[in-house]
Every structure is written in structure tokens, then in C-alpha cells.
Amino acid sequence: MTATILDGKSLAKELQAELKSDVEAFVQDKGFAPTMAIVRAGSDPASEWYARTIVRTMERYGLQAVEHGRPADIAQADLLALVAQLSADPGVHGIMIQEPLPKGMDRAAVIAALDPRKDVDGVHPANAGLLAQAPPAGRGEGAPFFVPATPAGGMEILRRYDIPLSGKNAVVLGRSNIVGKPMALLLLRQNATVTVCHSRTADLPAVCRQADVLAAAVGRAHMVQADWIRPGAVVIDFGTNPVKPCPACGAHNAEDAAGCACGQPLDEVKVAWVGDVDFEAAEKVAGMITPVPGGTGPMTNVMLMRNLLAAARRS
């Protein structure tokens, strides 16, 4: 038996098409495009590349994104003033603070300067709190709020594939503020029995084996082995870990490794991206599984764009 592949890439394409027509209707109705400000400080190449990618991607769907790049030595007061000014600007519907911020910057203060109604990334404590306090699905709605795009994408995969969650054992491996904890709270809202496990968990494989739905978000290549998975379970892999797979022994080396422990040189080996789950082994055990790449990853950007459209609608 091989698991059904939860095809995030195809699903993201569907959602992109829906989004595109929703944005067109919005622009036609309102006469302006939903607009996001990207706040970035410093000259980290990966961060610059990511900001440019977001701008280009959003433009493709009729959304507008404006990068506000600042030098790494910007004073904290100036960065706070920028975020406050964007928060007050009625022409800005969403704001994304790109991380990492320069060293020494008070991250909490920068986030706190964000208007929660423009926090399309779901990083403001008020949004985390509204998610934590939200009633279970079907028991009325709480205040509108933003959920970080990555776990929102994972939940959308579960929803679109009609995977039942109520009364199921869901195990979330990892407890970050942008994936693990919000994913746990989202699963709880859908009436799953939710366990959060992490590096201090006594017997990780045993806890994971209890999962009907296993969500992995630890950022460690192939940490989850096939024998951690209950036969037939649904596996959502949020990991995207850069590795140099050894052509001789198959080991996953660090992305900057020059050689493998087995002696094989790795200079010519290209970096590959793998998940937190050993996909090849896991797909023989799981009932359904997201691949990496092509699983949760492609969903993230489209969920962010949906958040921006929602922010513009509420403005």
C-alpha cells in the first residue's frame, strides 16, 4: 500500500485561481488593489530575495506589495515609527515584518507597533490570543483574526481533502510560534484531541505513533521515521530542510558540507530540500502524506495572499 499524496502544489494552483478572480472582483468593486507593506532591515541576501519574490508573486494575482527596506543600523525608534506610520496609513491593508530583524532590535516592540488588523502574517500577540480563545468550530465565531500562513495552509489541505478531525488524535511535533503552536490550536478548534510534543518529550516515536493526524514542524531533515507513523495515518510535513544528499551512502549532510562521513566528497552535490519526515519510507506506512517539496510549502504564499485580501475587505 502506498499513501495517497496530499498534493499541495495542485491545490495551491486551484486556490491561486480562486484568489485571482476574488481579487479581480475586489478591485472592480473598490477601485484599488489590496496592498501589503513589507518591512525589512539589513541586507541579508536571502531576506532580500524573499521580499522580491513576494512582491512579484503578489503582483501576479493583482495584489500590490511595497518593500520598505532599511539599513541594518536603523535606530529602533525609526523602525517603530515606520511600522506605526504604515499601521495608520489607510492605503496599506497588510504589513509583514520580515525576520530576522537586526541584532539588538526589540522584536516584541516592533511587533507591538503593528495594527493587529493589518497583521496578515499572524505574528501579533492579539492575533495569537484570538486564535487561542476562538471557540471550537460550529460553536459561534470569535472576533476575526489572522492565522500564520504556514499552519493555515496545512489546515486547508486537511479541509480540501475532507480529512475528518473531530475526535481524532492529532499530534503536533514542534512548538514554534509560527507553526507548531498555532497548528495545535487550529486542530483543537476542529475538535481533535491534540498533543504537542517537542525536544523534551520522553518517547517521541511512541507519542507520534498514537497520531491519526501527525503534523511535523521541527526543522530537522528526515527526523520522523516510518516506524513513528501509525499505519494509515495522515502526515502533514511542514519541514523544508536544505541538505546535501550523499550520492554514495544517501546520508543527509548539512547544506554547506564539503564531504560526507562515508568519505564521499560533496562539493559537486547540489542542495536538495527535504521534509521533517522520511518521505520514501513513510509513504509505505501512512494513509495520506504531503510530499516535500510540493506539499505544505506551495500553500503558504497563497494563504498569506488570502489574508491580505481579507484584511483589505475588512478595512
Place this chain on the structure above:
Amino acid sequence: MTATILDGKSLAKELQAELKSDVEAFVQDKGFAPTMAIVRAGSDPASEWYARTIVRTMERYGLQAVEHGRPADIAQADLLALVAQLSADPGVHGIMIQEPLPKGMDRAAVIAALDPRKDVDGVHPANAGLLAQAPPAGRGEGAPFFVPATPAGGMEILRRYDIPLSGKNAVVLGRSNIVGKPMALLLLRQNATVTVCHSRTADLPAVCRQADVLAAAVGRAHMVQADWIRPGAVVIDFGTNPVKPCPACGAHNAEDAAGCACGQPLDEVKVAWVGDVDFEAAEKVAGMITPVPGGTGPMTNVMLMRNLLAAARRS
């Protein structure tokens, strides 16, 4: 073997003594007493009684509490204005919105009018969010925030009795915003592996039996049976359920029951308070257990008062 009793009543007395001397030192230093406003609407007798109790209790420890009672038909705008005015008043350090609010009142809007820095009850989404986002213990501090008094009291019992939590299986039964969910997040911060279960959980007894630490907060008299408890487990019972115990068969009837199913009349039977855990049976299995009354209950008021002192210190 009988379980060690986690004596919340004695512990609360210790904490009250500590609090009293801390408050005295604060008043000596600052020249004013930490002051809490209690906002209440309507004439529910239980709610009025509770407000008076809080005022009297606080005064005993040198704290000040002022009740702002309003009629049940107060306009929402007027209640919002009251909360906003108290939030802006530098002489008010803490604000407690007493529930239930009158029917039709937008609870979320009233809570949102609260200054989170005065939210000594921990009900504001920003405080729930800061708790959700707080780093694990020992990995730096997040922003200061308030935790609802009941789960804070449960955690304080665990701390004062030196009960290890890191790597332990903690199961929280119930997912309310004032007990279950914050308790789960507090246990997670202490590096427990945390499972939240609830009415939709497939096999509640089996999930509870996995707990090294079991926290019950469902509000159902004696729901947790002895065979739900792993031998030696630590049991924290947050339930305080009014019942009329039948003198003939021992069944727990509703507090307003006139007669028991066994035929025994109950008119003369006084209401008793019991926990969510069948204490008499459970104490033969558990390693440590909070009694009801005298367990988590007495801790709640003192934790609220500690929150008020903290709010005044930060003001």
C-alpha cells in the same frame, strides 16, 4: 497506598502571608495601595456576592477594590466608556470585568476596551496571545503578561510541591479559555508533553490514563473515575461542582434536585461542592491529588491579588 494531598488551602495561606508583606512594602514605598476596579452589570445575586467577597478579601491584604456596578440595561456604549475610562485612570492598576455580562452585550468589545496592562484576570486576547507565544521556561522571557488566576494557581501548586514537569505527559481535560487552554500552554512552557482532551475525545479514560500529570477542568461532578488515573499520577482538580449527594445511595444529584433517582427525597440535603475527580476513589490510585474543596480553589483569589500587585508595580 494513599495519595499525598496537595494542600491548596495551606499553600494559599503561605502565599497570602507573603503577599501581605509584599503589599505592605509596596504601600510604604509608593504611598498608595494597588487598586482594582470591578466592573459589573445587572443584579445577579451570585455575581453581587462574589464582587463583595473580592472587595473584602482584598482589603484584608492591604489592596483596594472598588466595585463599579451598573444596571442590566446599561447601553453597550456606556459600558465601553466605563472600561475605557478605568483603563485610562492612573489610579486604577487592575480591572476585572465580571461575567456574565447582560444578554446582548458584545463581550469581545468590552474585553477589547480593557488596557491589557490592567487585565489582572488574563482575559484580554493580547494576554492570551503573549502566553501562547511565550518561550519555554529557561529560554528567555517574553513580554510580561497576565495569566488567568485559576490555572496560575494550579501551576503554583505544582511548583511549590516541586513536581517535575519537563518531559512528563500532561493531560488537560477541558479546553475553556479561563482554565483548560491556558493550563495547557503553561504546562507546555514547562516542557511537558501536553495533550488537550474534551467532550469529542474518542476514549477519554485511555487518554487520561497516559497522564503523569492530569488536570481536570470540565465542570462535571466526579467525571474522572479512579480507573482513568495512572497509578502514581499527579491529579490537579479544577472542578467545583455544586451537588446534592443522596444520603441513601450516594449519587450526586443536581444542586436543585428535590429527589434522587433511587427515590430518596433531597429537600433537606445541603448542597456540597465536589470536584471533577471522584476524590475518594482517586486518592487510592494517584500519587498526589488536590482535594475539593481545599485544593485549587483557595489558590485562585491569591493569584488574582498577586496579579494586581504585579500590575501596580509595572504601572
